[in-house]
Amino acid sequence: MSLPFKPVPSAFFLTFTSWFVLLTGVAQAENFTVRYVVSVEDAAQPAVLVRWDLAGIDEIQDISLRFRNHKPLHIEASGTLEEQGERYIWRPQRPYARLSYRIVVNATRGASQQRFDSYLAPDWMVSRGRQLFPLVAVRYRSPYDTVESSRKLTARAYLAFQVPRGWKCATAYPGRAQNTFELRGPRSFLTPRGWFVCGHLHTEAREIAGVRLELAQVGGVAAESETIFAFLEATFPLLTRLLGSKTDRILIVRAPDPMWHGGISGEGSFFLHARRGVRDPDQTSPFLHELFHVLQPFKPAGDADWFVEGLAEFYSLELQRRAGLLTQRRFLKGLRSFERYGLWNVDLRTQRDNAATNNTAPLVLYALDQRIQRLTAGKARLDDAVRRLSQHDGRVDSAAFKSAAEAVAGAPLTRFFQRYVYAGQVPRLNRVD
Numbered sequence: 119m120s121l122p123f124k125p126v127p128s129a130f131f132l133t134f135t136s137w138f139v140l141l142t143g144v145a146q147a148e149n150f151t152v153r154y155v156v157s158v159e160d161a162a163q164p165a166v167l168v169r170w171d172l173a174g175i176d177e178i179q180d181i182s183l184r185f186r187n188h189k190p191l192h193i194e195a196s197g198t199l200e201e202q203g204e205r206y207i208w209r210p211q212r213p214y215a216r217l218s219y220r221i222v223v224n225a226t227r228g229a230s231q232q233r234f235d236s237y238l239a240p241d242w243m244v245s246r247g248r249q250l251f252p253l254v255a256v257r258y259r260s261p262y263d264t265v266e267s268s269r270k271l272t273a274r275a276y277l278a279f280q281v282p283r284g285w286k287c288a289t290a291y292p293g294r295a296q297n298t299f300e301l302r303g304p305r306s307f308l309t310p311r312g313w314f315v316c317g318h319l320h321t322e323a324r325e326i327a328g329v330r331l332e333l334a335q336v337g338g339v340a341a342e343s344e345t346i347f348a349f350l351e352a353t354f355p356l357l358t359r360l361l362g363s364k365t366d367r368i369l370i371v372r373a374p375d376p377m378w379h380g381g382i383s384g385e386g387s388f389f390l391h392a393r394r395g396v397r398d399p400d401q402t403s404p405f406l407h408e409l410f411h412v413l414q415p416f417k418p419a420g421d422a423d424w425f426v427e428g429l430a431e432f433y434s435l436e437l438q439r440r441a442g443l444l445t446q447r448r449f450l451k452g453l454r455s456f457e458r459y460g461l462w463n464v465d466l467r468t469q470r471d472n473a474a475t476n477n478t479a480p481l482v483l484y485a486l487d488q489r490i491q492r493l494t495a496g497k498a499r500l501d502d503a504v505r506r507l508s509q510h511d512g513r514v515d516s517a518a519f520k521s522a523a524e525a526v527a528g529a530p531l532t533r534f535f536q537r538y539v540y541a542g543q544v545p546r547l548n549r550v551d
C-alpha cells in the first residue's frame with residue numbers, strides 16, 4: 119500500500135521553523151557562543167592562561183565568577199569587572215566579549231600535601247573543570263531574567279587547548295577538532311566540567327553497554343588497556359543495569375606521581391593513579407568504585423557519605439563476584455578485609471573517616487543485602503533499594519536510604535539501622551540479626 123503523500127519528517131518542520139525564526143527575527147530562542155581556550159604556554163611555568171570568547175551575548179546582564187581553589191592571576195575582561203570579596207562581577211561588553219586570566223594548575227590533596235589532584239608536569243597536565251574555571255552565576259536581561267525563560271536561550275560552548283607541539287588532550291566531551299571539544303549539558307551557560315588530560319597521550323576507547331569508555335594515560339604509564347577493558351566488558355554492564363546510565367561517554371584518566379594515589383570522580387569522568395590496577399589486594403576495584411560515582415544519579419546529603427561511599431565500595435566487590443571474576447573464597451576475603459580494617463562502634467552517619475566509609479559501611483551494606491533477601495525470600499535485594507534511591511536526582515540522606523530499603527524489604531529495618539548504622543556494631547558474616 120502506498121500513501122497518498124510522503125510523510126515529511128518532523129525534523130524538516132523544525133529546521134524550517136528555526137530558519138524562519140532566524141530570518142524574520144521573531145525569535146523565542148536566541149543563540150550565543152562561548153569558546154574557552156586553555157593555553158599551556160610553557161610547561162615549566164605552574165600556571166596556564168585561560169581565555170573566554172563570548173559572542174551574541176546581548177541577553178546577558180552580568181556574570182558572577184567564584185574561583186574555588188586559587189585566585190586567578192592577572193584577570194582582565196572587556197566591559198567591567200568588579201571584585202566583590204570572593205567573587206568577581208563581570209558586566210561583559212556586548213555583543214562580543216572576552217575574559218582572560220592566568221591560573222595556577224597545581225593543587226595538593228590530603229594531609230601530607232605531597233600529592234596533587236591537578237598538576238602540570240614538563241610533559242603532561244592533568245586537571246579538571248573546578249580547578250581552571252570558576253563557579254558561574256549568570257543574570258540575564260528581561261525577558262530572559264527568570265530561570266524558566268533563560269532556558270529558552272540556546273548556547274554553544276567549546277573548550278579548546280593550545281598545547282606544546284606533539285601534545286594531545288582528552289576531556290569528558292566529544293572532540294570536534296584537534297584538541298577542541300563541544301560542551302554539553304542541561305544549563306544554557308555551560309562551563310567546562312570533569313577531568314582533562316593533555317600530553318603525549320596514550321588513548322584507547324571501547325563501547326561497552328552503550329557507553330563509550332575512553333582510557334587516556336600519560337607520563338609513560340604502562341598501557342594495561344587490554345586488561346582494563348576486559349575487566350570492564352565483564353563488569354560495567356552490571357553497573358549500568360544497577361544505576362542506569364544517562365551518559366553516553368566516560369573518560370578515564372590515568373597518570374603517575376605526584377598525582378593523588380587514589381581515584382577521584384568528576385562529571386562524566388574519573389581520575390585514577392597509574393599504579394592502581396583493576397583490583398586492589400583487598401579484592402575491591404577502584405575502577406568500579408569510581409564508575410559507580412560517575413553513574414550515581416543522587417548526591418549525598420550531610421549524613422549520607424557512609425552509604426554513598428559504602429555502596430560504591432560494596433558493589434566494586436559484589437559485581438566482580440556476579441561477573442564470575444571472583445570466586446566465593448576471594449569474595450569472602452574481601453568481606454573479611456572490610457571487617458578487619460573497618461572503624462567499629464561509631465555512628466556511620468557522622469563519620470567521614472575512610473575506614474568507616476570504605477570498610478565499615480560496605481560490610482554493613484552486605485549485611486543489609488542479606489537481610490533484604492531473607493525478608494523477601496530472595497525476591498528483592500539491595501539492588502532494588504538502590505534503584506528506588508536512583509529515582510531521586512537531588513540529595514539523599516540516611517532517612518531516604520532507610521525508607522528505600524524498608525520499601526523493598528516490606529518490613530521495618532529500624533533495629534538493623536540502630537545496631538549496625540547508628541551504633542556501628544560488626545555484622546557477623548554468616549548471620550545478621
Ligand SMILES: [Zn+2]
Nearest residue numbers: 407411427430
Ligand atoms: Zn568514593
